[in-house]
Amino acid sequence: MKIERMFMLAADVESVVVVKKTNLKRAVLLCASIWTTPASALPDLQERAESALVAGDPAQTVVIAGEILATSPDSFVGLYLLGLAQMELGNLEEAAATGQRAYDIAATEEARFQAARLIASARFQNAQYVRSEFWLRRAANHAQTEQDAQSIVLAYINTVRANPLSVEFTAFVAPTDNINNGSNDGILRLESIGLTFELPEDRRALSGIAFAIGADLDYRLSQDASQITSLTGRLSGETYLLSSESKDLLESSPITAVRDVEGRDFATLVAEIGLRRRQNNISPFGPVSAGISFGTFWEGGERLVDYQDLDLQQTFPIDPDTSINLGVSFRDQQSLTPFLLDSKTYDWTGSYNRGLANNDLFQLSFLYRQREAGPEGSFDEYQIGFGYGLAEPIAGTRLSTSMQVGYRDYPEFTTTLDGRRDRFVGAEVNATFVEFTYFGFSPSVTLSARRTESSAEENTSSTVQFLMGIESNF
Secondary structure, three states, X not given: OOOEXXXXXXXXXXXXXXXXXXXXXXXXXXXXXXXXXXXXXXHHHHHHHHHHHHOOOHHHHHHHHHHHHHHOOOOHHHHHHHHHXXXXXXXXXXXXXXXXXXXXXXXXXXXXXXXXXXXHHHHHHOXXXXXXXXXXXXXXXXXXXXXXXXXXXXXXXXHHHHOOEEEEEEEEEEEEOOOOOOEOOOEEEEOOOOEEEEOOHHHEOOOEEEEEEEEEEEEEEEEOOOEEEEEEEEEEEEEEEEOHHHHHHHHOOOOHHHHOOOHHHHOEEEEEEEEEEEEOOOOOOOOEEXXXXXXXXXXXXXXXXXXXXXXXXXXXXXXXXXXEEEEEEEEEEEEOOOOOOOEEEEEEEEEEEEEOOOOOEEEEEEEEEEEEOHHHXXXXXXXXXXXXXXXXXXXXXXXXXXXXXXXXXXXXOOOOOOOEEEEEEEEEEEEEOOOOOEOOEEEEEEEEEEEEEEOOHHHOEEEEEEEEEEEEOO
């Protein structure tokens, strides 16, 4: 008997998503090798259990599945049918536990895939969304066909939508030739008096390896057709391991404090909490979102600044594949150390986002920034950028690239006679090796480079990084 069933992974009509039709007979046939009792007994019980399930009598399926398990306690088929029946009866915790037993004794990748998806469905229906996401990732790890893999992606996306809590983790290791954004030539020239000095070794470009980890959280407080209101949070940190060349440079310094510098002295930590609201019915042009956040920043173990951010964004949907975003933001930053000044930063941003006919993604962006932070810290900045992402992997690798070009103008600067002008360019290429996947994650590498040419030569710098991390395929 061939049975096909639809598993729903949503709690209301608007978010109901059909994962796929599950062919129980296929799972049964693939797992038949685990039966240890006479072939004449179990197939009959199996057929009766399936018929009762299809006829809408899951209670009878529970009874018959119990008979199968009494004869063969390690029967994947018996456990799988029992789990389905328990889920139909609303016994979701029992269904998940039964699915776990089936997963543990499954003898094939196909059987593990079916069991993991059963557990994910039970967890979803019980509003245990994080646990459901975990089991969907386990199911993805056992998917044997593209159709199965895509069904998991669809289920995962809709589970994330239903889950009020969203957590995005980032982590990478990155060899870099300039961890401290130090000067390339190590020279400080004072134009006003015509003197030249050699910068301390810790202000020159130091190479090493960066280790970073972070998490962005979004908890949905309320949602309806007109709005979404969320509590947001962010915690990220980065530390460094100096190269032997940089250690030698620092140890050659005549300054004791410089000789004691280590990579962790450049380590940073950011902690932030905020509130964001997206409103869909107050603008005739499209959704409007606004946010407020409060954060603090540490460097080298010392808390340096607190800040408050305000931002407002307007989205202009042009068509299903095209949109324009405009935004304005303000940061008020208070220094917690006498070596830094308070600052105020105003940003005006815009982006044009386009999905092309071949499903590639294109983005064009601009930024104007005005910062007020005393004589050496106040500037106007202009920046344009573009990004391009390929939809189809090449040789199992998903590629994307971006580039930014900008200009920064300081009206006043201590070491120059006529202010300071910086010109900078940055670019990066990202490759994600989607052919290699585990729990829905794939390894990725990013090559990034940035070059700044400054009229205050001690601020001329360049940085090249090679980031290695993982990315989610969902």
